[in-house]
Amino acid sequence: MFVYYAHREPRAEGEAVPRPSSPILSADRIADAAIALVDAGKAFGVNALARELGVTPSSLYNHVEGRDAIVELMRGRLAVRAAISVPDGLAWDAVVAYVVRSQRAMFAEHPLVLPLLVGKPVTDVTVLGYYEALAEALLSAGFPDDEVLVIVAVLDAFALGSGLDLSAPPEVWQAEPGSALGRLVAGGEPGQVRADRAFDLGVDLLLASLRARLAGA
């Protein structure tokens, strides 16, 4: 739906030079600044972003189709920066673990960005590549066609939910002292550590069952 400018080509010798002599902005620079803004805990907004870039809000519209387009650019930049490439020769379950862990690591580095992305369609080609890698691994494992996509959805839901764990405040559950939950929260590890352990455990649990399912069929 949204189309934004591609990167500028390096200017040819003697080509007419507009002002400013070299452009201040680009789609990538805007996306990177937006990520930095949100990472810093500030509220995302076109005006705040322009301020951060030392530029007028309307300038951004030369490079980007508005607020929503910037958010989609952020998703793309995160994916490109994470640059997940699955090593060759891994067994299917190792591939699944690798991709899911990489995705979660990407979220973990920018936890505050994640809430901006939820509920929007995924069109970014890099992100789709991750799902493709998962699908191919599961197909090679021998899962039937009509199950593969369902399993990908399970893994995706878990990775997303685990990532959102990190964008919540350190103690998500403000439990009452008298409750079992309250006792466990008080006696247990801090929320961040627990979130990490929960992610690892969840991956283990899911993979164990998937292996069993494959063996049983």
Add this chain to the structure above:
Amino acid sequence: MFVYYAHREPRAEGEAVPRPSSPILSADRIADAAIALVDAGKAFGVNALARELGVTPSSLYNHVEGRDAIVELMRGRLAVRAAISVPDGLAWDAVVAYVVRSQRAMFAEHPLVLPLLVGKPVTDVTVLGYYEALAEALLSAGFPDDEVLVIVAVLDAFALGSGLDLSAPPEVWQAEPGSALGRLVAGGEPGQVRADRAFDLGVDLLLASLRARLAGA
């Protein structure tokens, strides 16, 4: 942090009656209208909400402490309306399945509300009750103290991620025709059906592994 007015007590006989003779608004009525607004696919906002209620935006501030407080009220109303009460005498894994399924059903009825809630602390007592029920079931099953909270976090992450699946557009993955993913998406069930199947499968996979883990220890 935010404090909002409690429900009005029924007025005593002969008590002075202010205008309007019976109040138009209440915290619950505001929250319900907000949920209805978002369910209808319209963007959430104080002004839009006031318009829907046939009232001036500033009126809302007599009952509610602003935009964020309204969102937290929405979470509470969803939980109260869902009114999850776990039947007595269920085995621990049945309790877990029941609670997680109920949570997801709650999300499924109001998928567009969910993105508003993510990344904010959970203080609502009804919602905390669900986590409490999970924790108690896992403790009774014999899971060690330091694992229970981690398992609750796993289940929560999965339920949340699965709920968000539903707030995304029908086809989340805009995959290319040539890819394995594209072939599966084209040949498979629609996104909504797949999301349901994925949730069921995920619960099964997680519970199967948890049972095995308990037996193995």
Add this chain to the structure above:
DNA sequence: ACCTGAACACCGTTCAAGT
């Protein structure tokens, strides 16, 4: 081509005034 500055409709919030 790229940025500025003025303008617009709209947002969330405050507060004095009305009943």
Add this chain to the structure above:
DNA sequence: ACCTGAACACCGTTCAAGT
């Protein structure tokens, strides 16, 4: 006690003007 209406600072977006 509860709602209105005016006011404020701010938001996202458009567009003519400058270089």
